[in-house]
Amino acid sequence: METRRANQIAETLEQLLLSGKYKEGDRLDELRLAEHFSVSRTPIREALQVLVSSGMAEQIPRRGVFVRQPGPVELMEMFETMAELEAACGRFAATRITEDGLHKLVEVNTNCQQAILNLDYGLYYSENEIFHQIIYHGAANSYLERQALQLQKRLKPYRKMQLRFRGRLNQSMAEHLQIVTALQKGNAEEAAIALRAHVAVQGEKFHQMMATLNSKD
Amino acid sequence: METRRANQIAETLEQLLLSGKYKEGDRLDELRLAEHFSVSRTPIREALQVLVSSGMAEQIPRRGVFVRQPGPVELMEMFETMAELEAACGRFAATRITEDGLHKLVEVNTNCQQAILNLDYGLYYSENEIFHQIIYHGAANSYLERQALQLQKRLKPYRKMQLRFRGRLNQSMAEHLQIVTALQKGNAEEAAIALRAHVAVQGEKFHQMMATLNSKD
DNA sequence: ATCGATATTATTGTATACGATATGTTTGAC
């Protein structure tokens, strides 16, 4: 199937789409891509199918596959869903996370704090990502974990955008502490609520940003 | 891409996998399938990719694609996740579902009740499915709705299995009523809790059934 | 006789060739 070449091409294309080098509605021309990657159409088509099945592109029969960047509405939906997935992870993790997991969580959170002090936004974001991934894993439900990881990856570029909202980082850290505390106490409901709010606010910030952009034109 | 033939084949294969005609670990031979469907390997390969990307089959490079029926552990994980997705849908639907949606919900629920009285299990299950789908839709979040629909479809054969647990149907109807009431009141938390419990119990029943089967050998 | 190395075979992965359909263009009629 899509071994070696094809899935490597899929990864590359995925990165290109996520980084926004292709714009909404762009047609992903098989021939162009084929010569660009110096392969035949076959592996290109397999790579495109991967994009389509992950929702990053849309395929219209006999017309081709087109880039499908989520619009504001769908993005809000995805953030909402992410908030619920994370809440679910937190709910399970509260009673299931290992001691080791909790230790890592605290450690990574410390790194986050340090990154903020150093104004190292890049580090903050990578550590923040790990923080959440530890919780997904702590839920001890590999299916749910996969779903969460998938959506986290998909939303990554948009989380980055709403980075520099004034005071957001410190607020975010306070929320992290609440989350850790709830997990340490083993309080499922509290963990779920804290995580839902923590992620949902990202969606709201994003919404604000979109509104700001729209009001400019 | 997988237009016309290929996606039709994918659907057929999907049904075959869900109905359990292929067993865990079976290799899906491209040549055999190709001659069986009287097509070349190309559309078969595209169909297989669809199965792989939906998690119903696994592909090992240079070896082929193999049927991947979820084991007891993964099934429990999927039921757990379904419960959380439905809870999320209920949470949103409580404040967002339309009057029309509520009416349909009551109507479908009446059909469920009638089906039980008539001992028409087939009808009960199809109406029950619709009942839940109305709630997914009522959440007014098309992304979440898609996720819920996808997992519902995936779990369908296993829900059917735990059909004849004594008293389950009547209990199920009572839960439906609770859910409808919560939605009518617009009580998000109550709706979420009711839906989570309603779905989670399916997973538990399934678990019981698995245990029963295991104790027999 | 068993184990290991080599050769054969089978099957996947990729390339190319062919067929079908949609898009764009040209031509002709009104």
Add this chain to the structure above:
DNA sequence: GTCAAACATATCGTATACAATAATATCGAT
């Protein structure tokens, strides 16, 4: 000049051909 129809072209979908690799069988040595 505009619209419609037929034609040309481009691109997708499928079939076949070829290449690469993994599984299997055969043969030989100990």
